[in-house]
Amino acid sequence: MNYIRLKIHTILSSKFFKFLLIGGFCTLQNIVLLYVLTTVLGWHYLISTIILMITVNTLGFYLNRRFTFKKQGDNFWQDLCKYHTVMLSSSLTVLILMYVLVDLVGIWYLYANLIITGFMTLVNFLMHQKWTFK
Secondary structure, three states, X not given: OHHHHHHHHHHXXXXXXXXXXXXXXHHHHHHHHHHHHHHHOOOOHHHHHHHHHHHHHHHHHHHHHHHHOOOOOOOHHHHHHHHHHHHHHHHHHHHHHHXXXXXXXXXXXXXXXXXXXXXXXXXXXXXXXXXXXX
């Protein structure tokens, strides 16, 4: 029983698990804010999306910097620029992969999105660990 507790504790305290939790939290923020800005305030969805990309990614940066990778002190602005670079390149990669998987390969768009999300989550984690918060 202690072995199982130790394994659970190891998983829950891992950087990757914290990264997933923060990603889930940011996804929830994205959905709520998109709804508020677009439906409640009547803003165009593309304007809302641009605002979300900046604000929610910045929130994700702060949370990952502080809690996942436990980096503090110097290089805040440099790290923020790196984080946004990774997230922008990730977004562009998602668009390209969606086109390839849906239009060229013929995979249903929701399945394609799930495949890409799993792949990009791992890529983003590694990029942030090896480059952004190095």
